[in-house]
Each structure stands twice: as C-alpha cells, then as structure tokens.
Amino acid sequence: QVQLQESGPGLVKPSQTLSLTCTVSGGSISSGSYYWSWIRQPAGKGLEWIGRIYTSGSTNYNPSLKSRVTISVDTSKNQFSLKLSSVTAADTAVYYCARVLLPWYFDYWGQGTLVTVSS
Amino acid sequence: QSALTQPRSVSGSPGQSVTISCTGTSSDVGGYNYVSWYQQHPGKAPKLMIYDVSKRPSGVPDRFSGSKSGNTASLTISGLQAEDEADYYCCSYAGSYTFGVFGGGTKLTVL
Secondary structure (H helix, E strand, O other), X not given: OOEEEEEOOOEEOOOOOEEEEEEEEOOOOOOOOEEEEEEXXXXXXXXXXXXXXXXXXXXXXXXXXXXXXXXXXXXXXXXXXXXXXXXXXXXXXXXXXXXXXXXXXXXXXXXXXXXXXXX | OOOEEOOOEEXXXXXXXXXXXXXXXXXXXXXOOOEEEEEEOOOOOOEEEEEXXXXXXXXXXXXXXXXXXXXXXXXXXXXXXXXXXXXXXXXXXXXXXXXXXXXXXXXXXXX
C-alpha cells in the first residue's frame, strides 16, 4: 500500500519561498508509469493543481503558478519536493502531495499539511 | 472562480439518490473522457471515487456511478448513506497546456 507524507514548515513569511517535501513509502517512487503531484486547498475552498513530476525529472505546472513553482524529485530518498517563491497570504492553504495515475487521476494522497503565510 | 462548475450543495434522505453535476467546456469535460470524482470528508484528504468518467476504483461501492453528456459530467449516488455526507469534487483533463482543472466542490448533506 503506497503512502505519502508531506513535511515542511507550517509558517512562511510573505515574499519568502515555501518548501515542502513528500516522502513516498510502500513502494519505489520510480516504479510504474506514475507522475507525482502537488495540489493545494485554501481553507473552505476548492482544490487547485500546482504541478507534477515524473521520475525522469520531467515536469508540468499550472500555468497560473508556473513562474513561481519548482518541483523536483530525489529517487534515492523516495521523495519529491515543492518550492513556491514570492509567497503571499493567498498562498495559505493545505498542501497535498499525490500520485498521478495516467492520464490524470490522483489515486493516493498524503494527509495534507497546512502552510500559513504570515509575518 | 473554478474552471468547472458544480452546485454548491445538494441533499437527500437515506436510501434516496442524488446527482451532482459538473459543467465545463469542450476544452476539458467535453473534449476528453478523463473525468474523475473525489470525495472529501472534513479534515481528510480527497479520495478517488470515479475515473475515466464512469469507472470505479477497487473498494468503491457500486452505489457511486458517473456519466457524461457533452460538456457536463455527473456523479450519481444511489441508496444514500450517512457516511456519504462529504464534499465532492470533479476533475477533468484539459489538454497539454492547462493539464487539469477541478470543480469548486459540492457539499452533500444526508438529511
């Protein structure tokens, strides 16, 4: 059973960079034809796809966030990571990592981690 | 404003059926048979309930079914149970630029 767990600071100051890591257990991040994705959800609001990465390093990003997002993968640690630069209060949300079953289904999710942007 | 339009809330009594709609455009819902539905209980991560418009992952009860007509997808839950009370989100592939879009979510209340 694949499990995902997000980790990282819960508080980030405005204009700084938000950094989160997702650790995958129960299987190799490199096995199978899967992408790995980040999705966020502001309190009381809907889901927003941020981006995804294949274990080759190939990435795709939400056009609305593309200029600020970087997703990377470390297969040796079975982890993938998110960096979101120049954050504002609008980036405050629960951030989820998820496995992407091609072409576009999120079949395993982490529990989510709340990131608050505040000084 | 979400890319896909869902009703904000629906309700039904135990044993009844409810249908949640998800309206997009020919660039997403109407253009691809890659619609999925997610169930989210408060404080929990979303759970995949339907994919490829109408397929159920292993373990999802057959009370949950999906369909699509034109630019509108639908999720139908029959034989409503108390544990079905949750938020439901639709999601569609939208091509190799936008990739994927979610609906704004629908809160299902079991009366």
